[in-house]
Amino acid sequence: MNETKTKPLTNPTRRKFLKYTAAATIAAPYITSVKAAPTEINMLAWYGHGEPDIVGAYEEANNVKFNAKYYAGGDNMLALISQSPPGTYDLILSDAEFVLQLNAAGYIEEMDAAAYNFDDMLHDDFKQFPGHWKDGKLFSVMVRGGHLGVSYNKNAMTAEEAMSYKGFWKPELKGKVGHFDWHLPNLGMMSLQNGNGAKLWDLDDDAWKAVQETTMSLRSQVGGFFDYGGTFNSLKNGEMQAMCGIGDWITGVLEKDGAPVASVIPEEGGIQFTESYSIGKGSSKQAEVQKFIQHMLTPEGQVRSAEMAAYPGFCITKGGLALLQETNPKEAARSGQVEGAVNEPIRLINEGRIHYRDIPTQQGLEDWNDFWSDYKNA
Numbered sequence: 454m455n456e457t458k459t460k461p462l463t464n465p466t467r468r469k470f471l472k473y474t475a476a477a478t479i480a481a482p483y484i485t486s487v488k489a490a491p492t493e494i495n496m497l498a499w500y501g502h503g504e505p506d507i508v509g510a511y512e513e514a515n516n517v518k519f520n521a522k523y524y525a526g527g528d529n530m531l532a533l534i535s536q537s538p539p540g541t542y543d544l545i546l547s548d549a550e551f552v553l554q555l556n557a558a559g560y561i562e563e564m565d566a567a568a569y570n571f572d573d574m575l576h577d578d579f580k581q582f583p584g585h586w587k588d589g590k591l592f593s594v595m596v597r598g599g600h601l602g603v604s605y606n607k608n609a610m611t612a613e614e615a616m617s618y619k620g621f622w623k624p625e626l627k628g629k630v631g632h633f634d635w636h637l638p639n640l641g642m643m644s645l646q647n648g649n650g651a652k653l654w655d656l657d658d659d660a661w662k663a664v665q666e667t668t669m670s671l672r673s674q675v676g677g678f679f680d681y682g683g684t685f686n687s688l689k690n691g692e693m694q695a696m697c698g699i700g701d702w703i704t705g706v707l708e709k710d711g712a713p714v715a716s717v718i719p720e721e722g723g724i725q726f727t728e729s730y731s732i733g734k735g736s737s738k739q740a741e742v743q744k745f746i747q748h749m750l751t752p753e754g755q756v757r758s759a760e761m762a763a764y765p766g767f768c769i770t771k772g773g774l775a776l777l778q779e780t781n782p783k784e785a786a787r788s789g790q791v792e793g794a795v796n797e798p799i800r801l802i803n804e805g806r807i808h809y810r811d812i813p814t815q816q817g818l819e820d821w822n823d824f825w826s827d828y829k830n831a
Contacts, residue, residue, distance in 0.1 A: 491518040494738050494745070497533060498523060498546035499728070500681060501763025511748060517741060519544075525680055526635045527551040528818065534560050539735030544742045549727035550637075550811045552593040553584040561731040566591040568743055570750060573770045575799055583809065585729060593729040596749045597758045597766040600798060600807060601638050601700035602723040604716040609694035615717050618646040621695055627674055631693035634678040636825035637810060638724060639698040643668045645721040645808075653722075654811040661816060665824055671697075672831050688714055701788060702726070702764040708787070718796060718806055725807050728766070752776035760784060767798050 491512065496503050496519050503521025512518055524530045527548050534542065535558070547555060555561045571580040574595075585593040603615045609629065614620040621630050632639055644653035644664050656664060679687055681703075687693040689707055696703070700716045700723070707714050730746045732739050748754045755773025759766055760781065765788060768774040778785045789796035801807045813821055 489516065491516045492738065492741055493518045493520055494543045494741060495541060495733075496521045496544045496546070497530065497542040497733070498544075499525070499763075501761050502546050504763060506760075506762045507757055511745065515741075515744070517745075527554075527637070528822065531555075531558075534558075534733075540733070540737065542733035543736040543738040544745065545731045545733050546596075546728055547593070547731060548810065549582055549584060549593070549595065549729050550809075552729060552731065554812075555731060556584075556587060556592050560734050561592050562734055562736065562739065564591045564594065564732060565743065568747060569594055570770075573750070573772055575769055575771055575774060576802060578802070578809075579769050582727065582729070583811075593731040594746055594750070595727055595729045595769055596746070597755075598725050598727045598769055598798075599700060599702045599764075599766045600716075600718055600723045600725055600796070600801065601642070601698070601702075601810075602716055602718040604688070604696040604699050604701075604704045604714065606688070606691065606694040607713040607715055612715075612717065615695075615715070615719065617719050618642055618697075618721055620719075621671055621697055622674060623695075626695055628676045629692075629694040630671070630674040631676055631684065631687055631696045632678045633684050633696065633698035633703075634680060634829075635698060636821045637812070638726070640664060640668065640821055640825070641724050641808075641810060642697055643671075645719075645724075648721070650722060651805070651808060653724075653808055655814045657815060661820075665828075668824075668828055669831065672828065678829055688712070700724075700726075702766065705765040705788060706762075709784075718801060722806050722808055723801070724810050725802070726810050756780060759788070759790070 494517055498521060500523045501507065503519045508519045522533065524533055527550065530547055530551065531554060545561060574580045579595050582595050585591065585595065603618060603620060605615045609626060610620055610623065614623060641653055644656065647663055647667055649656065649660060676693055677687065684696060684699060684703055688696055688703065689712055704714045704716045732742050736742060749758060750770055752772040755768045755770050756777045759768050759777050767790060768777050774790060777790060785791050789798060812818055
């Protein structure tokens with residue numbers, strides 16, 4: 454009986470060997486050019502800083518990947534770091550007033566001051582920002598900022614009424630005044646309302662008691678205490694018609710979408726939030742983090758930051774401001790980042806209308822936080 458057997462594949466002919474070898478040689482370049490896995494950078498920041506509109510293009514160009522952990526409020530930030538071993542966070546975005554505490558607790562690394570172009574900063578204060586330097590050594594770099602004042606619905610308050618914190622007590626706003634749920638900006642505003650000016654954070658016992666009384670007198674006007682999303686939505690849907698503790702960083706997003714809201718710096722003065730980058734203690738990615746911070750101080754990085762989808766901010770470099778005015782004049786004008794604007798950031802600073810947000814000097818943060826809890830529960 455005849456059998457048909459399959460021919461074995463062993464011992465291939467010379468012709469077949471050369472054919473397979475040639476194919477492998479052609480494919481080799483494509484195999485060896487496979488992109489390496491991105492370097493992962495763990496970021497601790499306010500919401501928005503690790504989103505694609507800020508880091509997407511940089512990730513693609515530099516083969517890195519940001520893993521963002523978000524927080525709201527400096528107290529929350531400190532708690533998250535204290536619960537994590539050194540090296541957990543490579544990049545820490547903090548409010549400037551907390552840098553001293555980060556440094557004192559050993560949570561951040563010394564930075565190479567020569568690596569950053571401080572000469573391009575818009576204001577001398579930004580070059581040697583309080584708390585960012587210690588004994589001539591750099592520990593944090595300012596990258597953006599914004600101003601806090603009276604935020605309001607233009608159908609519920611006039612611009613004139615909004616030019617004083619007293620507007621929050623308007624009878625028609627009963628139950629319609631909201632608070633961004635963080636004690637520092639809110640109590641700072643109540644301190645300004647009391648006329649403390651540049652000493653708004655430096656309160657003796659009598660002045661601190663007076664701030665508490667002023668704050669408590671507003672309680673019957675208040676309809677709620679909100680996180681970022683709640684603040685945004687309550688202003689958007691009209692549930693709240695005035696908001697204490699915020700500024701254009703919230704209303705700016707809504708305003709660009711057509712909502713009838715705005716923020717102004719009242720006669721009593723306003724508060725600047727200042728956001729800065731530090732390198733986390735024990736990070737193994739210090740070179741990569743330094744490169745990214747350098748990028749955020751370029752004109753392109755500054756414009757991207759100013760236009761952040763989550764919440765807008767101010768350019769803090771000359772190059773960034775010039776590029777924003779050139780590429781997005783509408784946003785530059787809306788946010789006051791043009792010469793002669795009523796709310797021009799640098800002019801307001803120079804006039805003494807703006808006070809950098811700080812922590813209390815004669816009380817502890819826990820004292821302010823405890824009162825804030827009592828106020829919320831009153």
